[in-house]
Amino acid sequence: MNCPRVEVDLGKIRCNTQTLVGRLGPGGIGVTGVTKAVCGHPAIAQAMLDGGAAGLADARIGNVQRLRAAGLKGPITLIRTPMLSQADQVVQSCDASYNTESLVISALAAAAIRTGTVHGIVLMVEMGDKRDGILPENLADIAQRVMQIPGVALKGIGANFACLNGGAPTAIQMAALSALSNWIEDVCGPFLKVVSGGNSANLPWAFGEHATGRINDLRLGEAILLGVEPVSGDQIGGMHTDAFTLVAEVIEADANPPLSPITPIDPTAQRVRIVANSGAFARMILAIGHQDTNILGLSMPVGSTLIGATSDHLVIGTPRSLPTVGSEVRFQMNYSALMHAMAAPDIKVKLLGELPSPVLWPPQGKADHLAVV
Numbered sequence: 460m461n462c463p464r465v466e467v468d469l470g471k472i473r474c475n476t477q478t479l480v481g482r483l484g485p486g487g488i489g490v491t492g493v494t495k496a497v498c499g500h501p502a503i504a505q506a507m508l509d510g511g512a513a514g515l516a517d518a519r520i521g522n523v524q525r526l527r528a529a530g531l532k533g534p535i536t537l538i539r540t541p542m543l544s545q546a547d548q549v550v551q552s553c554d555a556s557y558n559t560e561s562l563v564i565s566a567l568a569a570a571a572i573r574t575g576t577v578h579g580i581v582l583m584v585e586m587g588d589k590r591d592g593i594l595p596e597n598l599a600d601i602a603q604r605v606m607q608i609p610g611v612a613l614k615g616i617g618a619n620f621a622c623l624n625g626g627a628p629t630a631i632q633m634a635a636l637s638a639l640s641n642w643i644e645d646v647c648g649p650f651l652k653v654v655s656g657g658n659s660a661n662l663p664w665a666f667g668e669h670a671t672g673r674i675n676d677l678r679l680g681e682a683i684l685l686g687v688e689p690v691s692g693d694q695i696g697g698m699h700t701d702a703f704t705l706v707a708e709v710i711e712a713d714a715n716p717p718l719s720p721i722t723p724i725d726p727t728a729q730r731v732r733i734v735a736n737s738g739a740f741a742r743m744i745l746a747i748g749h750q751d752t753n754i755l756g757l758s759m760p761v762g763s764t765l766i767g768a769t770s771d772h773l774v775i776g777t778p779r780s781l782p783t784v785g786s787e788v789r790f791q792m793n794y795s796a797l798m799h800a801m802a803a804p805d806i807k808v809k810l811l812g813e814l815p816s817p818v819l820w821p822p823q824g825k826a827d828h829l830a831v832v
């Protein structure tokens with residue numbers, strides 16, 4: 460009845476956030492918790508805030524509205540430049556947004572004036588990812604224009620790395636972002652409240668020896684949720700990598716499956732593995748498929764082999780002990796599998812470790828995870 464489901468250990472998410480906040484704080488960097496991979500799930504967002512995140516951010520207005528509908532009051536920033544058609548909603552539910560287009564900024568200003576608020580603008584600078592952003596040489600012009608438009612306030616600048624192109628940012632790139640913020644202040648006058656250095660891919664830089672300069676914020680999703688550094692995929696010291704578990708149910712179990720080569724007709728063809736006919740091989744089918752998650756982002760149970768998947772079935776080879784029909788199989792997920800599973804309508808979310816408020820921190824017996832490494 461409760462399969463498939465994602466089990467979420469809120470204590471581990473709180474703990475991961477706390478670890479990052481503790482490690483980045485001495486360098487003057489605050490943590491903004493990014494909720495897009497969990498579709499703005501309010502309890503997960505709250506766990507980030509309880510762990511010390513200074514605010515929340517999401518790429519989609521629908522997710523922000525979900526957070527607001529659940530009563531979350533803290534600052535929320537839209538980190539994808541708003542759609543022109545959504546200016547009113549953005550102003551209503553977000554304190555600030557990342558922007559690259561003058562036309563959109565004007566629309567946000569008009570919407571803010573209509574609602575009697577002032578909307579914060581963070582200008583996204585293109586520093587090498589080649590996704591979104593204003594070229595550094597155009598930044599001062601746009602910043603000055605933002606300063607002159609009633610209804611919006613220039614709140615800061617931000618950059619993004621290792622999303623569409625390139626690797627983790629270098630110390631030179633980060634120093635360039637600091638220098639840009641000083642230059643914008645020289646030209647425009649006001650103090651920039653936010654200089655947001657990037658995402659989880661910035662962590663190796665932020666944990667490094669060099670000075671962090673003007674950077675005072677990182678927008679962290681994957682590192683908090685999965686405890687890993689995205690470019691290398693390595694676990695971050697002291698972090699939980701198992702806050703999320705995907706659970707699926709066995710709907711067929713064959714002790715002696717056909718071992719003749721299978722000729723699939725779907726794109727997972729190259730993923731098919733023919734397992735040696737050792738006599739100790741069995742096959743199970745789980746009620747989960749491509750429609751629910753990124754199957755290739757699941758880590759198989761120990762000793763098991765992915766045979767293939769279709770839209771609704773996952774076929775796994777298992778060494779000896781065959782689970783009975785109706786039993787559950789548990790998987791860890793990478794970022795892509797998590798993101799798809801959290802958005803899948805047929806996957807339930809089961810929360811573990813919800814704390815009554817006020818939140819007591821640290822919980823007993825978890826202190827060893829907080830050690831600065």
Ligand SMILES: *Cc1c(COP(=O)(O)O)cnc(C)c1O
Pocket residue numbers: 493495518538539619657658659660678679680681682689
């Ligand atoms: C998704 C996103 C983030 C968070 O990225 P993670 O790798 O999950 O930390 C930060 N900033 C922007 C603009 C994003 O789109």
